[in-house]
Amino acid sequence: MFNIGAQGQIIMGSFLGAWVGFAWHLPMGLHLVVAVLGCALGGAIWGFIPGILKAKTGAHEVIVTIMLNYVALNLVAYLLSLDAFQREGQDNPISPFVDESAQYPLLLGEQFPLHWGFVLALVCAGGVWWLMERSTLGFEFRAVGANPNAARTAGMNVAKATVLVMVVAGALAGLAGSAQVLGTEKNLTLSTAGSIGFDAITVALLGRSRPVGTVLAAILFGGLKASGPTLQVQAGLPVDIVFVIQATIVLFIAAPPLVRSIFRLPAPAHEKEVAA
Template sequence: MKSWLEDVRRSSWLVSLLAVVVAFVLGGVLIALTDPDTQAAMGYFFARPTDAVSAGWRAATEAYGAMLRGAIYDPQAATATRQIRPITETLTVATPLIAAGLGVALAFRVGLFNIGAQGQLILGVILAGWVGFRLHLPVGIHLLVAVLAAVIGGALWGGLVGVLRARTGAPEVITTIMLNYVALYLLAYLLTTGAFQREGASNPISPPIDDSAAFPLLLGDSFRLHLGFLVVLVAAAFVWWLLERSTVGFRWRAVGANPAAARTAGMSVSAAYVGVMVAAGALAGLAGAAQLLGTEKSLTGGIAGSIGPDAITVALLGRSRPLGVVLAGLLFGALRAGGVLMQAQTGTPIDIVLVVQSVIVLLIAAPPLVRSIFRLEPRKRRSTDSADGAAPTAERQGAAA
């Protein structure tokens, strides 16, 4: 598992870009094959093959054009507000993906396969929701306390995984999967109790959070973009500083590169595992805060959606780098936001978006496959790589000791 993570993380940006290109090409082929005009033209393909090709090209370009307009800018909209709304929707959808992706990527850098962002996010929204609709605090303080509650909830759930790994050697893959289910069913149970269920409601939904606990809207009531997006960008900058400029980050990278060498150099591998999982859980909790306090405003059983699994893809596509995670999160936000208009205007099934995402996952998880498709030379491993120089440094320190 660790060697596979290293292979994915060390792959070049070109491999990630080509994986996205291949995914969109395959998605375009599927759009063409499901288009009625293309299917009709395929009936006489050998008589006039250009008809089928042109019909398929038209279907794919119209679908992707609608997706682009739904994700970035829609010049065909009636008002200026509706024209620029797509980009704000992309940023809104991308916000929790970026935060959760940062948590997954942070664990990847230490050699831990954290697939528990979903559970950590859910614990975050549980605590943030309770603070949001049960405590009635002044404006400013209420939002801060709710966000801190979400971060603490995610940190505790992630820290539990780190402690189990450090003290018992329990694989984080197994424990995170199990804790995801625990968190999911805990939320389902809480929504049936008097403390969380909305008064008079028959379905499992919590009371709405107070306005004082919600993230302020950045562009007014016509848009959903909220302050949480800027908070997540600050978190991404902090994660970059933590990993690349701090002593703690150096120790974490050293453990991720070579735990034995780091231990020889006097670093605590157990403390690194616990610390990074606490930080990863806190970031997933921040994603929950953005989802609840910025967008949903009420707790439901499906509030987490597929953010946790998608965060793994975002981290892999971003090569576990904060900037890469931000860009990958924006891409996935654009796919989701643009898929709605694509389906509405062209009739293309929105499941095509899931196909594109799945192909990206497949290709990102297998860098040699992308290299073989485009006949790229394998990337040579560099012992002096500045991003991964922790292991050689730790080894030198151990030798010196």
């Protein structure tokens, strides 16, 4: 399965988390936890929709998640036009700032914008590794993904696994949105998610869909994106050079299997061993 809906799941997670952050007034610590859970819940709900459609009707998750990205964007655009979600005195679609009690604390002081959302991302990566490699549920996910028919013959509930894996993916995307609304920007706009959801596809490709590889690829791409303005000011390089570097990296990662497919070349020995 391919979840192309991370962008929409980030948007919905960001919306619910931001709403909890500025509309609820809870004690310090508790407020942040509830807001983060709100982000995860928003993403999980948006992931549940393509999951249940895939499980019950066979609807292709790629098509459904792509369409839901635009549904999420336009839904949040409408909600931010309402008085209940719009910042007072503003005509633009922008929410109030989340309460300080719902914001991620900074990791390295006021000089750097790095906050505890980065630590949460590392914890989530470790959690995904444990889930997929050490838990019964993760074994079911991998079995159903490898061969649904064989998994069904072995007594696994394929429909349940399909729904759950999309819910988990949506919750993780929602948590990614929490880093934006509770840490970096501290409010919600239509550009809060940026292109994070689509960049995640590239990052996962570069990291070979493995937790450690994905973390390293994410740090690389995050560093490249963060360095863009500095490169422009200090070195006189255009910001677009960052996108060129990212595209080149992806090209080199994707080129070997593409060339083998075009020219019908055999896979390397180590890949055959892994497949076996």
